[in-house]
Amino acid sequence: MERLRDACGIVGIYARPGDESIDVRQYLTLALTALQHRGQESAGMAVYDQRNCIAHRVGMGKVREVFGDMGQGLPATRCGIGHVRYSTTGSSCVENAGPFVVGDNAESRDGARPGAIAVAHNGNLVNGPALRARLPQHLLSSTTDSEAIALLLLLTEGATLRERMLTAFPLLKGAYSLVILAEGKLYAVRDPWGMRPLCLGRIGDIWIAASESCALDRIGATFVRNVEPGELITIDEQGLHSEILVQAPRQTLCVFEYIYFSDATSYVNNRYVYLVREALGRELAREHPVEADLVVPVPDSSIPAALGYAAASGIPYGQAIIKNRYSDRTFIKPDQRLRQMEVDLKFNFVRPKVEGQRLVIVDDSIVRGNTMKRLVAALRHQGVREIHLRSSAPPLRHPCYFGIDIPHESELVAAGRSIQEVAEYIGVDSLGYLSIAGLGRAIASVRHVSKRTESAVAEPGAGKVEPIEGEEPASYEELLHREFCYGCMRREGWPFDPLVAADESSPLPLMRQPSPS
Structure with a gap:
């Protein structure tokens, strides 16, 4: 009836080099469609192009309304992330649609900085407004805490993205499951309390991180395991690497994932x-x-x-x-x-x-x-x-x-x-x-x-x-x-x-x- 609504659904897909015919845009579209129950206001994707720069497209409406069947409007890709949204913070408008992309693709080519960073977020930060208030205001283009997370990863002290993650993630208070594009890699992160679900699947040399296993089922992937609370998973040409970044006293999955939210x-x-x-x-x-x-x-x-x-x-x-x-x-x-x-x-x-x-x-x-x-x-x-x-x-x-x-x-x-x-x-x-x-x-x-x-x-x-x-x-x-x-x-x-x-x-x-x- 009058349903409780979760913020969104997220998916990230990485196909290791080898088969040049692989294009994960259709996988992203199908997986996001399987997560449509988690948000129907907007849909978005961010993908790497052939130069390893991030291309980005968002729109109001359901996944197929924005992207058709094949991730239309984006280049063929071996790696990308996607997002479907229901607004819990920030109004329902295209400016608040994820994923959020910050930084400059040009910087990734000259090596001065990691370049652009794309973030898709499921959850809500209780200190989101406080974080946004202390970020450079001219860089903010939305009213969401998801953009604040992306900017923290871009601007926080640290020579590498991993160092900045080690500094930034303990600052986040609340629920966050994330998929991130940066430095040619795919990252999956879950908050230390494990409030929102995030799982890992695989099809051969293709890795998938998604809010729910129904997204894995939709594209024929095998469920591997849950992303653990506080865990950072890095996927690149060398394979998959896992580490615990932040720890909490206990796990606290939102009980409404079982009652209503999840498929x-x-x-x-x-x-x-x-x-x-x-x-x-x-x-x-x-x-x-x-x-x-x-x-x-x-x-x-x-x-x-x-x-x-x-x-x-x-x-x-x-x-x-x-x-x-x-x-x-x-x-x-x-x-x-x-x-x-x-x-x-x-x-x-x-x-x-x-x-x-x-x-x-x-x-x-x-x-x-x-x-x-x-x-x-x-x-x-x-x-x-x-x-x-x-x-x-x-x-x-x-x-x-x-x-x-x-x-x-x-x-x-x-x-x-x-x-x-x-x-x-x-x-x-x-x-x-x-x-x-x-x-x-x-x-x-x-x-x-x-x-x-x-x-x-x-x-x-x-x-x-x-x-x-x-x-x-x-x-x-x-x-x-x-x-x-x-x-x-x-x-x-x-x-x-x-x-x-x-x-x-x-x-x-x-x-x-x-x-x-």
Whole structure:
């Protein structure tokens, strides 16, 4: 329904020299299309041309609208990065579309500097505004923290890009998964908390880094492993090199990657998303049983949870709410007025299946409640006798500072309201949220681990997925605290205090202050 939205999806592809017929533009286009669910406002690519200079193109709209089928408007290339965006910082305009390219290609030819640097970013920096305020203002052309990251890599003290990364990345407070072009190489970086996913795949001599494994599947690549929190991966003619740049006390993947953000077919942080969502539905049925005639998902992301609820409860499952296949995700609209206009066009109903029936409506989350309220009213108009709403996410009571489009508590229907008050506002007969413990229990029940060995980094086809037996955590809430960020549900679920980090104002170790061109 009213969906939480992640900032974007990213992909980087490097084909080692050898086969001169390889052109990765189509791979980039296909992989970005597979990540389209992570952002539909804009799409962009940056690639190396034959001179090893960076060519760049961005546009408003979906991937195929901007690039066609083959990365149109860019030169044939062996290496490039791509980005799809949903705005969480900065307005929705072409100036804020990634990837961001800074520096001068000419400098890479004379060897004086590393030349141009291109950065594609998924996440959000809580100290982004503070960083931007301390950068040379004449170099800023957008209102995003992604551009600030690119400029830091260009301007920070250090003789090599790696030295500047060692200095710059500890300054970044928040969520960032990055793919970077510089010095003829491809880099992949994940923040030390691991808040946003990033994985590594391979097709022969072609390496791919992407937000989700569904992008690897789309182009026929083999999943190798996750990029580890705090890890820097460098890919060049010599192959792949890995090192840990920054470390944090624990890993804190955003738990909404499992609940909603990621594609259901993706394999994120050693668990299959679809299986986690089914488990969420089973836990929801155990915690909030009800007598009903039919379990109905709000399509599409709630389908696995609804199937899990139906299986655990014994209530028949039915898809009685049909999504208009040509309607975009409601929450992806950057303006609330546009979101409300979209609702009436988004769903149709199978009246013979719902008229006179008692329905369990399963949704992945309840954000503002406005869209659900209108859906409930539409179902009442179809003659539904009872509506029992079940959410596979706990109540959302706090804003997110790490890349979700929930800037104010005043927008959250569960903030400051009891569950009964939310039910009355939406107009349902009963309302049940999955508990924090239930969320942890469901995730703990799904555990597939990728083998990681030295050969998994060096050899294509390594990294087979196998289930393992592990120790059950002392409490399921402990598992959440150990592995996930869930601060939007409970404040102690944040990995650190974002308000304190946002005020960080230490001087930047800049190497130079370029003059206006």
